Amino acid sequence: MSEDTPYDLLVIGGGINGVGIARDAAGRGAKVLLCEKDDLASHTSSASTKLVHGGLRYLEHYEFRLVRESLIERERLLGMAPHIIWPLRFVLPHDKGLRPSWLLRLGLFLYDHIGGRKLLPATKTLDLRAAPHGDVLEERLIKGFEYSDCWVEDARLVVLNAMDAARRGADIRTRTECVSLDRSGQVWLADLKDEHGKTQRISARTVVNAAGPWVDNVLGKAMPEKQHQNLRLVKGSHLIFPKLFDHDQAYIFQNKDDRIVFAIPYEREFTLVGTTDVAFKGDANTIEISDDESAYICDAINEYLKVDVAPDQAIWSYSGVRPLYDDQSRNNSTVTRDYVFELDNPEGAPPILSIFGGKITTYRKLAEHALHKLPMPWLETKQAWTAGAGLPGGEIHVDKFNAFVSDMQSRYDWCAADVMFRLCRAYGTLLFDVIGDATNWAAMGEDFGAGLTEAEVEYLIEHEFAQTADDVLWRRSKLGLHMDDEERKSLESWFAKRGAVRVA
Known part of the structure; x- marks a missing residue:
């Protein structure tokens, strides 16, 4: 597409906000191009508490308002993608000297009722001395509350939105950076540089700046004459330990600094613990957990667990930055997580909408x-449509996932039960595209370890924008946790031999 045939919408940023907007706009008939300088969900959107x-x-x-909207969306998203989103029960212990029991119960009462909860069970009071929590928590903890929320495979949620956007006509370009952005009459002119250094100029009637930690950088390209300092970057880090408890409930622990830390069953064999809230200054492309953060996380959960843990027991960690709108709050934990829009729409000039924050x-x-905020004469319809539209692979009723797994295990009885369960969780009804015509395990091609096969990797390349071993092991899946160095290197070697995509 050249300057003479402009896109209706250029979306800059392949995190959850960018792909969500691209999907919505494409479904309303807009000609959409989304560019992401790295892989989909390669930064903030894969570094969440999930x-x-x-x-x-x-x-x-x-x-x-934010809590109510979030609770309503929680059940909508569960219905849209019940393969990658599922209910999880959280246990909140009451600890003397922190928030009083009545306040916790009042908060949970509001939590149960202000969002119109329908699918998830309500809060209940627990005796923490009883099994299974009595074996896990310190003896002083007697009373607690159990409530509902949901788990999500965060990076897969991003990918599925991008897939659906592409199915509806959007042009999704990963590893493609917007290196210049200029107004020219009624359109924006953008230079997009791919991973090979090749630059293409495109034009678009409207720009959405969903670049996350780089949103101010994009604004600097679009409007260099203005100062852009809207962001407060807050770093959040997590540690992954070998399983710290055997049951399938998560914990939410209060800290003396009024923050909370989660301990969540993760990938069947592990416990995910986090997160931190640390002001971040530096290069958002390279973020790692600090020694202080590791110590903070361990100190926080050691206040509650019978068996203490140390940072060197963690088998993995990850960190990301939250691109929050700077509301001048003194405390990083109290900066709003709500989303904020900034629309620049001078008369007679094409608009740019920048997005700050969000969850x-x-x-x-x-x-x-975002789409209602924009002037949208280019849309075929302004009708909102995504609330009831499932994501790829999600054609399973919320209550029927286990039945779906059972059916798939019977249908593909040559596949190990644990591998089939993972495939059902990752792909839902897209499982049929992954397996294709295979009638036995050998037909799935090379086995890289942890149940990852050549057939699955080829599917991810063809349909899910994967280009590297890291894309497969750490974003399209978390199989990197289940593989040893040799197995991970075997996948990297396979990519190198394949030649069409990069190794890392």
Whole structure:
């Protein structure tokens, strides 16, 4: 597409907000191009605590609209993608000297009711001395509360939105950076540089700046005459330990600094613990957990667990930055997680909408609001449509996932049960595209370890924008945790021999 045939919408950024907007706009008939300088979900959107939740602690900051919207969206998203989103019960212990029991119960009462909960079970009070929690938690912890939220495979949620956007006609370009952005009459002219250094100029009637930690950088290209300092970058880090408890419930622990830390069953064999809230200054492309953060996380959960853990027991860690709108709050934990729009729309000039903040749970609603915020004469329809539209692979009723797994295990009885369960969780009904015509395990091609086969990798390359071993092992899946160095290197070698895509 040349300058003479402009796109209706250029979306810059392949995180959850960007792909959500691209999907919504494409479904309304817009000609959409999305560019992402790295892989989809390669930064903030794959570094979350992986929850679709209302944000219980936001009630303390009186962010009732955000909590209500998030709780409504929680059940909508569960219905849209029940293969990669599922219910999870959280246990909140009451600890003397912190928030009183009545306040916790009041907050959970509001949490149960302000969002119109229908699918998920309500809060209940627990005796923490009983099994299974009595074996896990320190003896002083007697009373707690159990409530509902949901788990999400965050990077897969991004990929599925991008896939659906592409199915509806959007042009999705990964590893493609917008290196210049200029207004020219009624359109934007953008230079897009791919990973090989080749630059293409495209034109678009409207730009959405969903670049996350780089949103101010994009604004600097679009409007260099203005200062752009809207962001507060807050770093969040997580540690992954060998399984710290055997049951399938998660914990939410209160800290003396008024923050909370989660301990969540993860990838069947591990426990995910986090997160931190640390002001971040530096290069958002390279983020690692600090020694102080590791110590903070361990100290926080050691206040509650019978068996203490140390940072050197963690088998993996990950970190990301949250690109929050700087509301001048003194405390990083109290900076709003709500999304904020900045629209620059001079008369007679093409508009640019920049997005600050937001959370995974509200990405779909954010996309609706973003499109309603923009002048949109180029849309075939302004009708919102995504609330009831499932994501690829999600053609399974919320209550029927286990039955689906059982059916697939019977149909493909040559596949190990644990591998088939993972495939069902990752792909839902897309499983049939992954397996194709294979009638035995050998027909799936090379086995890289942990149940990852050549057939699955080829599917991810062809349909899910994967180009490297890291794309497969750490974003399209978390199989990197289950493989040893030799197995991971075997996949890298396979990519290198294949030649069409990069190794890392």
